[in-house]
Amino acid sequence: MTVERIVRIVAGFFILLSLSLGVTDSPWFQNSHWLWFTAFVGANLLQSGFSQFCPLEIMLKKLGIKQKCQ
Template identity: 65%
Template sequence: MNVERMIRIFAGVFILLSLGLGVAGSPLFVSAKWLWFTAFVGFNLFQSGITRFCPLEIILKRLGAKSCQVIQK
């Protein structure tokens, strides 16, 4: 599994978990303040798409995860 897929998986899990903890109708509800974490993850995805800087990517690469290789003709 490459870094790009891992980042998408981490973001998806964090968003779903924070929504479960922050939405009042959820059986996991703790506090609506968890929705700030959802916004943080979404903003981080947005800024990394523009700036190409992602802290999680740096961490995963240091842990030995492989980057996606682009095949050129």
């Protein structure tokens, strides 16, 4: 698995998790403040699309996860 795929999987997981914890109709609802985490992940994805800077990507590269073949 490549760094890019792991970043997308983790971001998707965090968004779905925070939505399930923050939406009042969810059976796992905890607090509506979890929606701020959803907004944070979305904003981070947006800025990394423009700046090519992603903290998770940097950590995964340091752990030795392979990058996408070019």
